[in-house]
Each structure stands twice: as C-alpha cells, then as structure tokens.
Amino acid sequence: MGGMNTTIDPQNCQCHFLAPKTHDEVRRLLRESRERLDRAQIASDSARTLHWEGAAGEYYRETLRVLYYDAMRAGLSLDVVRQLAWR
Amino acid sequence: MNWQVSTTIYGGPQPTEADLDSFTAIAESLERVAQDLGNMAFAWHSGGEEFSRQAQLMPGCPSSRGFLEAGHTSIDYPALALNAEERRREFTALSDRFRACGEQVVRTYSLYSEADNIATRIISESVQGIYTLPKKYSAPLWASTIGIIGGTIVLGSIREGHKDLSWMSYATSEAQEGLISAAGALIGGNFWERLPGGGAFSTNEVGAGATTIGAWTAKLVNLFQGNELEVKPMHVTKPFLDAPRNIQEAMANLYRLGQERLGKGEGGTGLDYGTIAIQKFRNADGTVNWLVTIPGTDGMLDSPFGWLQNVELMSDDPDMRREADSARMVVEAMRQAGVGKDDAVTMIGHSQGGIVAATVASDFKDDYNIRHIVTCGSPIANHPVPERTWVTSVEDQDELVSNLDGARNPLRDTWLTVRGVTVPGAPDPSDPFASTAVPGAGTGRTLTHEMPYLAAAFANATIQDSKPLKAHESHFDGLIAGTLEETTYYQGRMRHNPGEDLKTAGSLGKQAGQAVIEHKIDQALGPVKEFAKRGIADKITEIGDDIVEGVKERIGEALRSVHGRK
Numbered sequence: 001m002g003g004m005n006t007t008i009d010p011q012n013c014q015c016h017f018l019a020p021k022t023h024d025e026v027r028r029l030l031r032e033s034r035e036r037l038d039r040a041q042i043a044s045d046s047a048r049t050l051h052w053e054g055a056a057g058e059y060y061r062e063t064l065r066v067l068y069y070d071a072m073r074a075g076l077s078l079d080v081v082r083q084l085a086w087r
Numbered sequence: 088m089n090w091q092v093s094t095t096i097y098g099g100p101q102p103t104e105a106d107l108d109s110f111t112a113i114a115e116s117l118e119r120v121a122q123d124l125g126n127m128a129f130a131w132h133s134g135g136e137e138f139s140r141q142a143q144l145m146p147g148c149p150s151s152r153g154f155l156e157a158g159h160t161s162i163d164y165p166a167l168a169l170n171a172e173e174r175r176r177e178f179t180a181l182s183d184r185f186r187a188c189g190e191q192v193v194r195t196y197s198l199y200s201e202a203d204n205i206a207t208r209i210i211s212e213s214v215q216g217i218y219t220l221p222k223k224y225s226a227p228l229w230a231s232t233i234g235i236i237g238g239t240i241v242l243g244s245i246r247e248g249h250k251d252l253s254w255m256s257y258a259t260s261e262a263q264e265g266l267i268s269a270a271g272a273l274i275g276g277n278f279w280e281r282l283p284g285g286g287a288f289s290t291n292e293v294g295a296g297a298t299t300i301g302a303w304t305a306k307l308v309n310l311f312q313g314n315e316l317e318v319k320p321m322h323v324t325k326p327f328l329d330a331p332r333n334i335q336e337a338m339a340n341l342y343r344l345g346q347e348r349l350g351k352g353e354g355g356t357g358l359d360y361g362t363i364a365i366q367k368f369r370n371a372d373g374t375v376n377w378l379v380t381i382p383g384t385d386g387m388l389d390s391p392f393g394w395l396q397n398v399e400l401m402s403d404d405p406d407m408r409r410e411a412d413s414a415r416m417v418v419e420a421m422r423q424a425g426v427g428k429d430d431a432v433t434m435i436g437h438s439q440g441g442i443v444a445a446t447v448a449s450d451f452k453d454d455y456n457i458r459h460i461v462t463c464g465s466p467i468a469n470h471p472v473p474e475r476t477w478v479t480s481v482e483d484q485d486e487l488v489s490n491l492d493g494a495r496n497p498l499r500d501t502w503l504t505v506r507g508v509t510v511p512g513a514p515d516p517s518d519p520f521a522s523t524a525v526p527g528a529g530t531g532r533t534l535t536h537e538m539p540y541l542a543a544a545f546a547n548a549t550i551q552d553s554k555p556l557k558a559h560e561s562h563f564d565g566l567i568a569g570t571l572e573e574t575t576y577y578q579g580r581m582r583h584n585p586g587e588d589l590k591t592a593g594s595l596g597k598q599a600g601q602a603v604i605e606h607k608i609d610q611a612l613g614p615v616k617e618f619a620k621r622g623i624a625d626k627i628t629e630i631g632d633d634i635v636e637g638v639k640e641r642i643g644e645a646l647r648s649v650h651g652r653k
Contacts, residue, residue, distance in 0.1 A: 008147035010158025015148045018141045019160035026167070029134050033174070036123045040185065043120045047113045047188065054552030056195065056520045063188055067181070074177050081170050087161040 026085040030078050040071040089513040092483070092540060093522040094548040096197045098496065099503035099555025110196045117189030121182045128178035135171030138164055187518060195551040297401035304395040312389055313583030316412060318419040321576040324357045328364055328380070330571035333564050334461055334479065337378065337435045338545060340364070341463065342538040345382030345437055361390035361579045363417060363440075365424040368569035376431045377424070378567050381417060383438030383464075391416040391579040392439055400442040401466065401491065405450045413439055414446045416579035418454075421447075424575055426455065433566045434460045437538055438488055441465025441480075448476045459563050463541045466492035478502040479559045481545050483509055483535040503559045507544025509535045523547035 044064040052060060101107065142151035142164035149156040153165045328344060331337040346352035348362045364380040385392045391412035399411035408414060426432060432455055434444035441462030448457040449471045459477040469492050472478055480496050482489035484506060496504045514522045525543040535541075548556055 008145070008159075010156075013148050013159055014145035015150050015160040015162075018144060019150075019162055022138065022141055022160075022162055022164075022167075025134055025137060029130060029171075029174075032130065033127055033178075036120075036127050040120045040124060040181065043116045044185075044188075047117055047192075050110065050113050050192065052195070052552065056191070056550055056552040059520055060188060060191055063184065067184055067188070070181060070184075074174075074181060077174070077177065081167070081174065084163045084167045084170055087155060087163060 023085060026081060030081060033078055034075060037071045037075045041068050044068045044071065089511070090509055090525040090528040090540070091512055091514045091522040092507040092509050092525060092535075092543045092547050093194075094505050094507045094544050094551075095194050096548055096551070096553050096556055097504040097506060098498040098500075099197065099553075100500040100558045102196065102554065107196070110192060114189045114192040114196075117185050117192070121186035121189060124178050124182035124185060128175045128182060131171045131175040131178060135168045135175065138168040138171060142168070187521065191520060191551070195553040197553070197555055295403055297398050298404045298407060300398050302407075304398050307395070312393065312412070312581035314412075315582040315584040316391060316415055316419065317580045317582055318416055318423060318577055320423065321358060321362060321578045323576060325355055327356045327358070327576075328366070328574050330366070330368075331378070331567060334435075334560055335542070335545060335549060337380070337461065337563075337567070338463060338481075338538070338542050341380050341382060341435050341437055341440070342542065344380055345440075345538065348382060349385060358576055359578060360385040360387045361392055361416070362576050363420055363579075364574055364576050365420060365426070366567075366574045367424070367572045368567055369572050370569040374430070375427070375572075376566050376569055377421075377426050377433065379417065379421065379432065379434040379444070381413075381434065381436035381440030381443050383436070383440050389581045391581055397439050397442065400439065400446055401469075403469065405471075408446045409450045411443075411446065412579070412581060413443050414450075416577075417443050417447060418451060420577035420579070421455065423577065428454065429456050431456055431458045431566055433458060433563060435463070436460070436465060437463040437541075438465055438536065442467055442470075445470040445472055445478070448472045448478075452476075458566055459559075461563065463538060463545075464489045464536045466490065468492040468494040468496045472502070474499065474501055476501065477559060477562050479563065480504040481507075481541045481548075483507045483540055483544060485509065486535040486540070488536045503555055505545055505548040505556070507535070507540065507547065509540055509544075520547075520550055523550070 044067045048061050048064045050057075050060070102110065145151050148159055150160045150162050151164050153163045155161055155163075327347070328340045331340050343352060344358070344362070344364055347354075347356055347358050348360050363382070366378040366380070368376045368378065370376060383392070384394055384397065386394050393412070396411045396413045399407050400414060402408050421432070434447065434457060436442070436444040441460070442465050444457075444460040444462060445465065445467035447455065448460050451457075452473050457476050459479070460472070461479045461481070463481045464483065464486055465480070466489050467478075467480065478496075478501065480489075480503070482496075482504060485508075496502060509525065510522075514524050523543045523546045525539050527539055549560070
C-alpha cells in the first residue's frame with residue numbers, strides 16, 4: 001500500500017491530532033455494541049422459554065434462535081472495524 | 088396493488104395474572120433490546136459521519152484516502168466510514184426483528200389491550216368533547232373536518248383515477264368513534280351528553296342518536312316498504328352451503344351467501360336478496376344445535392335488510408331494535424325452522440347481519456338460547472349482549488361501519504375482538520405470521536368493510552395461535568360439531584297493507600305536528616330559558632365570589648395570627 005506521494009509533512013499532519021479521537025470513538029462504539037449484543041443474546045435466549053403452542057409459537061422460537069446467532073455474528077463483524085482502526 | 092392485513096386480538100379468556108406478567112416482561116425485554124439496538128444503529132451512523140468529517144479535515148493525509156504511509160496514522164478512514172454504515176444497517180435490521188418478535192407476543196397474548204382500549208376511549212371522548220362545544224367553536228371544526236374528508240376523497244379519487252369514497256374512511260380512521268359519538272350526542276344525547284365533555288361518562292351516544300332518528304325513519308320505511316313482513320323458506324335448485332366446521336368456514340359461507348343473494352355469486356341456486364340460511368345440526372346425544380347465517384344490507388326496496396333498518400337496530404331502545412324489519416325477519420325464520428327455546432343457537436352475520444345477531448342475543452334472550460355470535464364489520468359495542476353469549480367480533484381499523492357504534496367493544500372472557508389493520512403491499516414472506524394477503528382485493532383502496540378483508544383479518548388472527556382466540560374458536564366449533572341434517576334458506580319481503588299504511592301515515596303526521604309544536608314551544612320558551620340560565624349563572628358566580636372572599640379572609644386571619652405570635 002502507499003506509493004502515493006503526499007505533500008503533507010508527516011511531523012505536522014493533522015492525523016496525529018485526530019487519530020486518538022477516532023480511536024476513542026471506535027473503542028466506545030465497539031464496547032457499547034458488544035454490551036448491547038450480549039443483552040440481545042440473553043433476551044432472545046430467555047424469551048424462547050415462553051410457552052406458546054402451534055406453528056406461530058414454533059416460528060417465534062425459531063426466529064429468536066436465529067436472532068441469537070445473528071447477534072453473535074454481528075459481534076464477530078465488529079472485529080473488522082477494529083482492524084480498520086488499528087492496521 | 089396487493090393488500091395485507093395484520094391483526095391485534097382484544098378480550099377473550101385472559102391468562103392468569105402471573106402468566107400475563109411473564110408475557111409482558113418478555114415482550115418488554117424484546118422491545119428494550121430493539122430500542123437498544125436501534126440506538127446503537129444511530130450511534131454507528133453518527134460515528135460514520137464523524138469519521139468522514141475527520142478525513143475531510145486532513146485532505147493531504149494518505150489515511151484520509153485509505154492509504155498506509157510511514158509517519159501517518161494507520162487508520163483507514165474511508166473504509167471505516169463505510170463499515171460504520173454497514174454496522175448501522177446490521178443493527179437496524181436486528182432491532183426491527185427483535186421488535187417484530189415482541190409485537191408478535193403482544194398481539195397474540197392481547198397484552199395492553201385494556202390500556203389500548205382506555206387510550207382509544209380517551210381519544211374518542213376528547214374528540215367528542217371538542218366537537219360538542221358551543222356552535223361558535225365547533226362549527227369551524229366540523230367545517231374543516233368535512234373539508235379534510237372532502238379533500239382526501241378528491242386526492243384519493245385522482246390517485247385512483249375514479250370517484251373513491253373509501254378514502255373518507257381512511258382519512259377519519261383514528262377519530263371515527265369520537266366523531267360519530269359527537270354526532271350521536273348532538274342528535275339524540277341528553278342534556279349532559281350534549282355538554283362539552285359531558286359524554287365522557289357514556290359510550291352510547293350513538294344509540295340515543297339512532298333512537299331519535301329511528302323514530303322517524305322506521306315510519307318512513309314503513310310508508311315506502313310497507314310494514315307487513317312475509318318470510319318463507321326457499322327451495323334451492325342445487326346444493327349450496329355445506330357444513331362449516333369452524334369460524335373461518337362459517338365466514339366463507341357467509342360471504343358466499345351474501346354474494347349469491349346479490350347476484351354476484353356462483354349463480355344457479357335461485358337464491359335472491361333478503362335471504363338468510365339456517366342450518367340444523369344433530370348432536371350425538373340426540374339434541375339439536377342451529378347455525379344462523381345472516382348477510383348484510385342489500386338495500387332492495389322490499390327487503391327487510393334495507394339501509395334504514397340499520398338505524399333502528401342501533402337504537403338504545405330495545406323495543407325499537409326488536410321491531411327492526413331485519414330482526415323480525417330472522418326471528419320469524421328461526422320460528423319457522425323450529426328452533427326451540429333451549430336449543431343451542433350460533434349466529435354469524437356481516438354488517439347489518441351481525442347487528443341483527445347481537446339484537447337477537449340481547450333482546451330475545453328469554454326466547455332463545457343464543458350461545459355464540461360471530462359478527463363481521465358490525466357496530467355492536469353498545470348492544471347489551473348477555474355474558475353467557477360468546478361474541479367474536481371481526482373488525483378493521485379504518486372500516487367505517489364497525490366504528491358506527493362510537494365505542495370499543497367490551498373486554499371480557501366471552502367477548503373477543505379481532506381488529507385488523509389493512510395496508511398496501513404483499514406480506515413479507517420472511518415473516519409469515521405478521522400479516523395475511525387479502526385475496527381478490529382490487530388494485531385501488533377499497534372499503535375494508537367487505538368480507539374478504541375481514542376474512543383475511545380473521546385468518547391472520549387464527550395463525551397466531553392465540554389462546555383467547557383458540558378458546559373462542561373451540562367454543563364455536565363445539566356448537567356446530569354435530570351432523571348437518573338440513574340447510575334451509577328463508578327469504579323476507581316487505582309488503583304494503585293499506586290499513587297499516589294509513590295508520591303509519593297518520594302517526595307520522597301526528598309526530599311531525601308534535602315536532603312543529605315542540606319547536607314553537609321551544610322558540611317561545613327560548614328567551615325565558617335564557618333569562619333563567621343567566622340568573623342561575625349569576626347566582627353561581629355570586630356564590631363563588633363569596634367563597635373566594637371568605638377563604639381570603641381566613642388566610643389573612645391565619646397569617647395575622649402567625650405574625651402576631653412571632
């Protein structure tokens with residue numbers, strides 16, 4: 001990567017001032033996302049205990065099961081964000 | 088354009104308090120998660136915008152273009168902003184799906200139905216209160232409401248490319264009950280109901296209005312149609328209605344009969360307007376149960392199911408309801424069919440047919456054993472249906488007709504209401520329980536009062552596997568579980584009887600004369616009443632002033648004594 005000449009002197013580039021702010025913001029977003037996704041997984045797990053018979057009840061439980069794994073997958077996707085912020 | 092209906096179930100046998108608490112807790116936790124994830128989606132959106140903004144603040148830096156170069160930050164700003172947007176989409180989708188799950192629990196377990204009914208009642212009574220204000224305040228409101236309705240019809244008709252009154256129903260859906268109550272109170276309400284806010288303690292202003300109008304229309308109908316009712320069994324030229332096994336099948340029969348008697352059905356049966364069906368079921372123990380199927384208004388000149396009969400059926404006067412031609416016709420057909428006093432009777436009706444079912448259950452309760460009625464698009468909230476009769480009502484949110492009672496149906500174990508909301512578009516195949524397609528719906532907006540919309544609403548409610556609805560379905564199914572022995576069709580016709588007509592004309596004339604005299608008396612007494620009212624108002628003001636002065640004096644005395652002690 002790179003290969004492109006820049007006119008900005010690395011010593012005086014704004015990026016050194018802005019990067020810590022960006023990292024703080026990314027850290028906050030990742031932390032809050034993980035917390036909320038954890039809560040979503042706990043809620044979907046406990047909501048599945050509802051005694052509901054019939055096809056609609058089956059569908060409801062299946063939806064929650066899929067949601068549990070989708071929340072888990074969303075948590076894994078957060079790693080990509082981390083990699084982009086800390087290459 | 089496709090149409091789809093999603094439903095909420097109100098009333099019916101409720102779960103135990105503990106179960107209800109646990110269902111509510113689950114629904115709330117799913118909603119909280121949905122909100123949490125929705126907020127997170129917004130945070131990612133804001134974050135993404137912030138990353139783009141930061142990149143713009145350092146145009147010469149390679150990281151702002153996604154390049155990695157020694158001496159500069161390694162953050163890939165463009166990719167980070169794009170990824171934040173992807174996270175926003177992901178969190179929004181998760182939030183929507185969690186919310187849909189919570190809403191499914193709420194709909195199925197009728198959670199918050201009481202709160203919802205209370206909120207609707209508050210809205211209706213507020214609308215009624217505002218629209219019953221003195222003329223100088225309410226006249227502009229009525230005028231602008233009519234203007235809005237008219238404008239919506241015009242805009243809707245332009246959109247549809249033809250005159251379309253269904254837009255009126257759509258435009259007023261949220262306020263229909265309040266507006267209708269206000270109109271009822273102004274027409275027939277008592278002194279208190281006519282006062283702004285006076286209707287807050289009553290939900291049957293419509294019944295009073297209907298009684299006032301019905302006193303006239305009943306006689307006018309008699310003059311036009313005659314008051315002699317002829318009911319006779321009809322011979323069908325080919326087998327038509329078969330034995331329904333559940334509410335959905337009974338609704339399908341109701342629709343078929345309604346279409347057939349209007350000449351829009353399969354044809355070839357010989358059935359005509361003003362026809363109902365009575366089916367006789369033999370139970371294993373030898374007893375007999377009955378199912379009476381009553382389609383709605385057909386509006387034919389000599390039919391007992393004309394338009395104006397609806398007014399009498401909506402009256403708060405049981406005698407007026409009993410005397411409505413359509414109610415008399417159904418009761419006479421039941422008598423001819425041989426329905427016994429103790430035989431279990433089930434009734435299903437669309438529109439006026441449903442009001443007739445509620446009237447028979449309410450006002451002929453000592454003559455028949457009405458065990459269950461199913462009403463489709465019928466305004467029956469104010470009918471005094473006894474608690475022993477199960478009522479399953481199917482309505483649509485923006486369907487004007489079932490809102491004509493100006494009130495929500497009572498919530499009790501034996502009264503369950505399926506309320507649909509119809510929106511354009513096809514159901515989402517990824518969420519098959521959320522809504523149900525309306526088969527054969529037209530391309531434009533149509534009145535959702537038609538049976539296909541109501542049948543779709545019930546179908547959507549059925550697939551939820553809701554316990555209250557299952558209880559109602561199994562009660563209904565049990566009543567028609569016997570072997571179908573016969574299906575008889577009865578046709579009603581109104582006829583003139585010269586002697587009767589003369590009597591009606593005479594009494595109508597007398598009634599008109601009385602109204603004129605009362606109006607004159609009102610005019611003559613007007614200034615006297617006004618003077619008396621003003622006198623009373625002055626007196627009240629005087630008393631009020633005295634009380635205020637007295638209180639001020641007492642407070643002054645108390646303060647003086649406190650200061651004195653200091």
